[in-house]
Structures are given as C-alpha cells and as structure tokens.
Amino acid sequence: MSTSIKSHSRGFTLIELLVVIAIIGVLVGLLLPAVQQAREAARRSSCGNNFKQIGLAAHSHLDARRGFPPITTFGWSPDAYPDNYLTNGKTTANNNNYANKSRNHNALFLILPYIEEQARFDTILNHQVNGGFQNAITDASVLAARTAPMSGYSCPSDPLQPMDVYNGAFFKIQASKSNYCANGGPLRAWGVKATQAADKMRISLGALCHGKLNKPRDIVDGMSNTFMFGEVGGKADTTANNIASDADIGAIWLGCTSGQNGAPEGIRYTHQGANLNRGKREGFGSSHNGIVGFVMADGSTTFVPETIQFNGTGTDGGTMSSFNVTTKLATANNPARGLFQKLSNRNDGNPANLPE
Helix, strand or coil, rough: CCCCCCCCCCCHHHHHHHHHHHHHHHHHHHHHHHHHHHHHHHHHHHHHHHHHHHHHHHHHHHHHHHCCCCCCCCCCCCCCCCCCCCCCCEEEECCCCCCHHHHEEHHHCHHHHHCCCHHHHHHHHHCCCCCCCCCCCCCCHHHHHHHCCCCCCHHCCCCCCCCCCCCCCCCEEEEEEEEEEEEECCCCCCCCCCHHHHHHHHHCCCCCCCEEEECHHCCCCCCCCEEEECCCCCCCCCCCCCCCCCCHHCCCCCCCCCCCCCCCCEEEEECCCCCCCCCCCCCCCCCCCCCEEEEEEECCCEEEECCCCCCCCCCCCCHHHCCHHHHHHHHCCCCCCCCHHHHHHCCCCCCCCCCC
C-alpha cells in the first residue's frame, strides 16, 4: 500500500511582507545618506580641482607676465601703469592697443590662456574696447565665446548646473557665469573713480590688485595665508536688495559692467556685511554643506568652515568722495578684525593661519 504525501506551497503572510518591506526601507534609509555623502565628496573634490587649476593658471601668469593678474583692468592705462599689460607692441586695426582693449576684464578672464582657453581669450579681446560692457553682441563667434559655459569655473555642487547665461535684472552682461571670484580684501573698492588710480590701488587689499600686477613680494602676510580666489553661490537671501533668486549671487568670469571697477560680477569682499554663506551678492558662499572653497596666493586650495571667526567692524563702503582712504586703511588693518578678514588682507601686519 502506497502513501501519497501532498506538498503544499506556503506563501508569505501579510505580516511577513510588511516586516520585509520595513527592513528594506530601513536599509534604503541607511544607504541613501551614505550615497549622498559619497556624491558630495566627489563634487567637493571636483570643485577643489577647479581651484587648483585656477591657482596654477595664476602662477603661470606670474611666470609669463612677471606678476599676478590684476583683479580687474577697469581704468587701466598703459601710461599710468609701467607694467604695460597686454600690449606687447600689438595693435588692432583701429590702432587701439591691447591694454586699452582689456579695461573692463576680470582676473578669471585674464588667466584663460593658461587654462587652455587661448582661442576664447583672443576672440573676446580682439572684438572691441571695454569687452566687459553690457552692450549687445551681434557677432556669433564672439557671442558664443562669451556665453558658452566654462566648466572649470563651475562648481558641481551648485544647483544652477549647467551654468546659465548671466543676463539677470542687475547685471545685464552677455556672458556665462562663474562659481568663483577673486578676493578683493576687507574694503569694497568699486566706488573708486578710474581717475583716482593711486587711491584705488591703496584700498585694493586682496592677493590681487586693481589695475596692477602684484608680485609675490607684495603679499607681505604670506602667500599661504592670503586668499586669492574664493567660491560664490549657495542659497540667496532674497530679502536683500536686488536679489531675486539664487542665480543673482553668481559671478561672471568675463568682466564688469559699464562704469564699475570691480563690482560683485568678478570680485567679492570680506567687509562687515559679507560673512560666509550669508546669501549676499557681495560675499563668498557655496552649496557645500558648512564650508566654502578658497585658493590661496601660493596656489594651495582649502575649504574654510562657515563658522570661521568673523569681525568686520567698521564701515568700509561708499565712494571716494565719502570716505578718507587713510581712515579706511586703519580700519581694514585693525588687529581686532576677524580671522576671515585677516586672511583676505595681504598686508595688514596681522598674519594669520588657516583654521585647522
């Protein structure tokens, strides 16, 4: 007599399914932050590499031109400045020399030949006088050179990728944007008239100088202790004047608007209202969590915590007619100024080290 044993397949109960789903949910919840952290670490590394290339380009400029690039060439005159920047005996068809044709350009534009962007540099420079002006461009090749995104000037953590053309309400410039800006120091200097070149240089306190080729000897507080370029971006404070969105706190690598000599298009400052990640157009900031990237004058790169000591005591804005240069320099060089301000000043007599 044979006995037949029937096998019955048993499915999951509802409770078992819910337990499995809960376990999977917990595992996913644990995994996602780790993935996000890994992605941000990779983006931060890429941003740091951008800074490294910018620092190397600035030093290549130093080797080729015997000086670092000026922070802006606004008001540049071959007669006023013995460096004879960008002239080299060359003239254009209308007999304007290269120095005159670079009057409104920023440092990031001037290092283009040293980051394999010579063709873009020549196309823009040869097009017109005051290449940074907000005039309409009809030449297709020039427009493309000005508006094509600069990948090396773009932080991968910035939510505005790919970089949009900068044509906002405040800065009407046909040029793509940048997440990086030159450090102008603790005094805002864009109100200084072009005719007051000596005063403009005196209050230009970052590693780079307005209208002048700084040498390493000019960075008295130490090359490794002075900001040269810093990061801009992050979340905008839309309650601030003329800031409508995150796009408004970006920078422009090309140049500055008509009549300005280093407004926030290409230069940022560390004055009293510009502490890190404040969301203001005039200061430094980033989309990295709690840190902002900088390249020092020696070409090294660092990420500074947004909690760095900040003390911007003193009013340092305004035009030349509204403040005394000597008084403002005394304020900028005050030992009571914060670590952030000291690291932005190349010669305040208060050398400071980066925070560990």
